[in-house]
Amino acid sequence: MLYIVLLLVLAALGLLVPALTTSEHVWAWLSVGASGAAACVLVLDWWLRRRSRYEAAVAPMAAAPVSLDQKISADDQGHLDRVPTDTPVSPDQGTEPVEEDTDAADLLIVTDLTAEVRVLDERPRYHLAACAWLDRRPSLGLPVNEARQLGFTPCAVCRPDNTLAEAHRSDARS
Incomplete structure (x- = not known):
């Protein structure tokens, strides 16, 4: 997607040169159109990336269950109190x-x-x-x-x- 944006920006720049060297306004409008198309492709790319992150976050976690029959030391008990093992922990929450x-x-x-x-x-x-x-x-x-x-x-x-x-x-x- 970013290659398409790069090509559209280069096309807009290429169309801007004849717009500035000639007196025809059509070249300037074509340059603006190519720039607008590049912006649309960037927004589409952002939206697709955001949607794929959401789908990955919603998918069930494939983590192995933590065994609760193991002996828990006092140090580990503090960790378990802060982070419940039955719910996924997001890196955005700042907890480990x-x-x-x-x-x-x-x-x-x-x-x-x-x-x-x-x-x-x-x-x-x-x-x-x-x-x-x-x-x-x-x-x-x-x-x-x-x-x-x-x-x-x-x-x-x-x-x-x-x-x-x-x-x-x-x-x-x-």
Whole structure:
């Protein structure tokens, strides 16, 4: 879409040159028409992007459920009180999803993996690329072992440690 806008703007500029060098007004009106068409294409592109974001937000989340039968430490209880696990958390709300409770066996596997995870600037969690909590926010890809070394912790919505450890185990079996 942006290429179409660029072509229309260049056409408007090209039509403006004969409008200024000749005394015919038709070239100026054609230039204005091309500029208006470029503006319409920009508005259409904005509307389509906005609609696709809305549809993605409305789609049901494909997150693994958080097990409630696990022992909850006092530190984790504070996180659970702030962020309910049965409702999705939007990045726009300024709150973080709960940290994934990583199994020790999964932690040993993940610390050696170089699979890519996604992180957001100024946010403490790392996520899988398909995490619903990211919601198309600009993120940076890092190897999971580097993300852990930098102090990032796993997201409980997409459960990257569990998912990556399971994928590593299934690859090792094959």
